[in-house]
Each structure stands twice: as structure tokens, then as C-alpha cells.
Amino acid sequence: MRVINSADRMSSLAESVRKKGKKIGFVPTMGYLHEGHLSLVRRARKDADIVAVSIYVNPTQFGPKEDFKRYPRDLKRDLSLCRRENVDFVFVPSSEQIYPEGFSTYVNVEGLSESLCGAKRPGHFKGVATIVNKLFCIVKPDIAYFGQKDAQQAMIIKRMVLDLDMNIKVKVLPIVREPDGLAMSSRNKYLSLDERKRALVLFRSLQKAGDMIKSGESNPRIIVNKMRDLIKKQRPTKIDYISLVDTKELKPVKKIKGEVLVAVAVYFGRTRLIDNIKLKV
Ligand code: PAF
DSSP: OEEEOOHHHHHHHHHHHHHTTOOEEEEEEOSSOOHHHHHHHHHHHHHOSEEEEEEOOOGGGSOTTSSTTTSOOOHHHHHHHHHHTTOSEEEOOOHHHHSOTTOOOOOOOTTTTSSHHHHHSTTHHHHHHHHHHHHHHHHOOSEEEEEGGGHHHHHHHHHHHHHTTOOOEEEEEOOOBOTTSOBOOGGGGGOOHHHHHHHTHHHHHHHHHHHHHHTTOOOHHHHHHHHHHHHHTTOOSEEEEEEEEETTTOOBOSSOOSEEEEEEEEEETTEEEEEEEEEEO
16 A cells, blocks of 8 residues: 655556556545445445545635534544555645645536535535545546535535546445444544434434335425424534435425435534435335
8 A cells, every 4th residue: 555645646656557557446535534434445446446545634625613623633543444445545645735825726516515515614515626626636536436425515526527527437325324323424523422322313313304205294394393303302502404405406395206315414512413315205
């Protein structure tokens, strides 16, 4: 396994691998790896000849009052996990490499970036699309892997790849959950024991929505109200959103039919957690 800090070096290694006709599978991450990330790495290992992982906590996707500084980091542990999964390249750039002085080009995916997390975290998806674009330019993957937990992010990346003719296959893999249902996230580390217990309501509320839809409820307002009641009982600090949206434009649905995404973003303590399920009627 090679650990690469220089963007030029990463780019030329990727170039030479591609010249040999080898397929690069790429998993971009912000580190503090968990089973969710590892499921992506394992799929990449199956699909591709060369597996590349990037580890970079991207400052431009955090708002000024968000958790960039305290975002969990443990490079040593991340590298040993990557080694165990037979990763070929781990790209760990510095911010000087990624955003050199004078940097002024950003990617903004309109429409899809405006609802759900985009409405609550202004600029977040512009930061995500920009860094992913840059990483794609440097790592030159054939296939890139993202988790369904960040459903909106995955759709935005797919849109960007299509719009900019990037010729990269984007694969989105299912949410990996703890045995008790909590969706895996690097931010789970912030939760106290009590907050973690209360946060289990997120998945429970999504399951409740699923049950209601399966038994014929088609009014999203009734479902959102039920979910809100359940979540409120667990004393969240703040509910950012509980939304039922379509899976093409991520716009709120008026009546549930076809495929819907039920998505939540809720704070427990200072920790903002997101989760979702996709349902077909
Ligand atoms: O999902 C993440 O961890 C990040 O948003 C990503 C895709 C690595 C970009 O920084």
C-alpha cells in the first residue's frame, strides 16, 4: 500500500496505472473510517484492479459554525484499516495541495443542492462537489463509491459526473447500521451514551414511516407528524428536517406514490445526525 501526499504524484501514478489498462476503483473519504467506508472499499476491491482511498477533511464543505476543527481524525488507524483491506493507494493531501493560494473555481450543482441538507447547510454541497471534482481529476477513477447514507450527496455527484461528461461510474451502496439500527457515521463518536440511545429513534421513525406507507398511508403530512412526535419524545436539541421527497429532484412530495426518500436530520446534543430510507409504493 502506498500513502501519497502529493497531488502531482497521485495523478501521475493514476495515469500510469490507467495506461496499463487497469481499472481504478476510488473511495473518497474524510477519514475516521468505519464499516460504512469499508463496505465501499470491499466493493471497490471486487470491481477494480487498483483501489484508491482518499482521506481529507475538506474545509470548504463545513459552515463557519460547523465542526471542521473538531471533526474526528485518526490517520494511523485509518491507514491500518486500509492496509487490512488491501488498498493500493491512500491519497492524503494537505490543504495547501488542494486549495493553493488564489484558488477560485467552484462547482455548484443547482437544483439538487437546494433542498434537505442544502437548505440547512448553505454552501455545503458546493464544497462537496468541488472537492469530489478535484479528487476525480487527480485520482482519475473508472468507478467511484459513495454511501446511501448521504443520499443527497450521492445524487449530486451523479448529476455532476453526467453534466460534466466525466466518464466515471458512480456506485451508491446501502447504509451500514450498528446492530441496534444507528446508521454508521464518523460523527457518532461525538454522542454521549445517553444521546446515542436517544438517537436510535431516527431509524425507528424511518421504519415507522415505512410501515405507514406499506399499510396505505399516502399523505406525507400525516407521516411527518407521526415521525416528529416519535423523535420529540427523545428530546432532540433540534430537528433540522423530516422530509418525504421524490428520488429524482429531491422535492417534497404532496402524495406518496412511486419511489420516495424519507430523510431526517436531527441534532442530539451538538451532534447533527442524518438518516434516510428509500421506499417504493
Ligand atoms: O462523504 C464524505 O465523507 C465527504 O463528503 C466526501 C465525499 C469525502 C467529500 O469530502
